[in-house]
Structure formats: structure tokens, C-alpha cells
Amino acid sequence: MKIIIAGGGTGGHLFPGIAIAEEFLRRDQTSSILFVGTKKGLEQKVLGDMGFNLQSLDVEGIKGRGIIKALGALLKIPRSLVESYRLIRQFCPDIVIGVGGYASGPAVVTACLMGIKTAIAEQNALPGITNRILGRIADRIFLAYPESKKWFPERKTIVSGNPVRAAFLSGIREAEKRTGKFMLLIFGGSQGARGINTAVLDSLPYLTKIKDKLKIIHQTGSADIDSLSAHYRSRAMDADVLPFIMDMACAFRSADLIICRAGATSIAEITASGKAAILIPFPHAVNDHQTKNAEALTKAGAAVLIPEKGISGKILAETIENFYLHPELIKKMEAKSSSLGNVRAAVDIVDACMGLIALRNL
Helix, strand or coil, X not given: CEEEEECCCCHHHHHHHHHHHHHHHHHCCCCEEEEEEECCCCHHHHCHHHCCEEEEXXXXXXXXXXXXXXXXXXXXXXXXXXXXXXXXXXXXXXXXXXXXXXXXXXXXXXXXXXXXXXXXXXXCCCCCHHHHHHCXXXXXXXXXXXXXXXXXXXXXXXXCCCCCCHHHCCCCXXXXXXXXXEEEEEECCCCCCHXXXXXXXXXXXXXXHHHHHEEEEEECCCCCHHHHHHHHHHCCCCEEEECCCCCHHHHHHHCCEEXXXXXXXXXXXXXXXXXXXXXXXXXXXXXXXXXXXHHHHHXXXXXXXXXXXXXXXXXXXXXXXXXXXXXXXXXXXXXXXXXXXXXXXXXXXXXXXXXXXXXXXX
């Protein structure tokens, strides 16, 4: 079996694609999988180390980039379609699955024109423009949230949930060897998050009473790593400061408490892992969908929401200290989080894709 998974750019698009690929390989290790992405996306950093093959398209986003850059991106579309045709013809896939990101559009469109079965995966409650368009031509549409159904033809749509990488489902609730300290995992997505980094930096003076009890793992992104490293050192904090965490599942296992954004993939990984979290939604997300994600977990008792506009170092430090002093709160939150986890998403998506392939081969 041959599968193309197209898209990426950020972890929110790429990691669900990896989860789908892993499920195909779990069922048949002889399956051949090709990722199609862009030269600037996260896929360039991650996929090679995982043993996946990657081909890149020269394609960029159009929305919100100004007239000149948008025009340049539009002019690249014909070439990206030609490149997609060449890749698909050489690889001869049984199915092409778009997981969001700039490369998803041309690959799925070209596959449809070539008569190859196609599917798309939408991670957010409010679909992006590209997936709304692709939904008209794709054979299957996989949604993370039921409220997305109104944007797509019902007969082709499956509410599968957001697929999570296998490492998050394999003994994730078995804690890693503890250091005896309270483990904080802090990240803001694959590129880091300036708002979270600033809030954490501002919280350090208020954590003096428990700083010797803390162990921090902080994914900062490349832009802020030097500044945050220096601040942690100046306060003699036990902190591993990294631009990017390759083995995030291992970091999850080590963590007593997670501080992060509220993107769809992060939410899926938190709940599949049964972890307690402080969520600081990205305030400029389209239709404020990250706040909606965080509110759903908070309402269920699975997380604490702190809006970025209302956060301060003192508030964040007090919240961390409260969890440290009351471990029973974390236990309750972990149970609630675990109850929300969807561990079958990748299985259901691959089941449906294999059904499409079987229909094609009749």
C-alpha cells in the first residue's frame, strides 16, 4: 500500500499526519508512506529523524500577507500543481491525505484530477479556507469536532477526533523515573510562544519559596532561548531550556503539570495522556478557537484557563504553587483529562481510508 500525506508547516498539522502514518505502518509494515510538505515547515526538522520520506513543494500561504506577497504566492500555485503531478505520478499512491498546511491544497487537488482517492483531516472547530474548498472534492473528510460538520457535505464526513501519535498512547500514564521534584513542562507550540515565555519569565521571582522543589522543561522556540536560559541561570532554577523538544511524549510522561497553548493537537495530546494543564490560549487565533478549546477542558475540570491578556507573573506563580501544594487537585484533573481523551482517532481514520482504497480496487 502506498500513501501520500500532504501538509504540515506547524506541529498542529504535522503531528496528526504522523499519527495517521504510524497507524498505517502498524497494520502493514510494508506500506510505503511519502510526506509532501514545504521547505520551511517543521516537517524538515522532524520527519527525517523519524524515518519518513519527505518531498517539498514551493508553495506559500496567501491570506493576511499583503498584496505583493499574496501575488507572489498566487504565482507559485501553477508550479506547485505541476510539482504535485510529478510526485504523484512517480509514487503512484493508493490515497492522498491532506492534513492542513500549504502543501495540502495542491497535492489533494492534483490527486483528485488524476482520479486518485483523497481525504482531508480538519483539526479545528472552524475549518480553514483551504479545507473548505478541498471538502467539495475530497472523497472523505475527517473532523476533530462535531461543530465543523456544517461546513462539509454530510455524506462524506466522519467525526473521528484528532489523531495522536503512537508514543502518546503507549504507556503514557506510566510516569517516567521521577527526580523527586515537581515537574513542569512548558511549551507554546513547535515555534514557541512569546506570550507564554514572557509570563513564565515574570513568574520566576514569585516562585522563590518552592524553586528548589521544581524541575522545569521549557520549549522556548529559537527566538527566546538565550534570554530565558539566562534568566533561569540567574535565579539558580533547575531548568532544561530547549528550542524544540523532539520526544514530546517522553516530556509528557515526566510532567506533573503542563503549561501550554490550547491548539487542537496539544489538547488531543493532553487528554490522550491524561495530564493536568494550565492553558494560555493564543489570543489571535481565528475566531478565538483556542479559548473555546480551553473553556471546554476547564468546564470539564480537566484544566485551568488563564487568558493571556489577564495573566501576570504573580497569577501564574500562584497557580503553579497551588498545584504543588495540593497534589490531590492534579490527580482529580488527570482523571477528568483522561476521560476526555480520544485514543481511536487514527484507527478510525485509517479504517475509512482503507475502505476507500478497497472501493477503488473493485
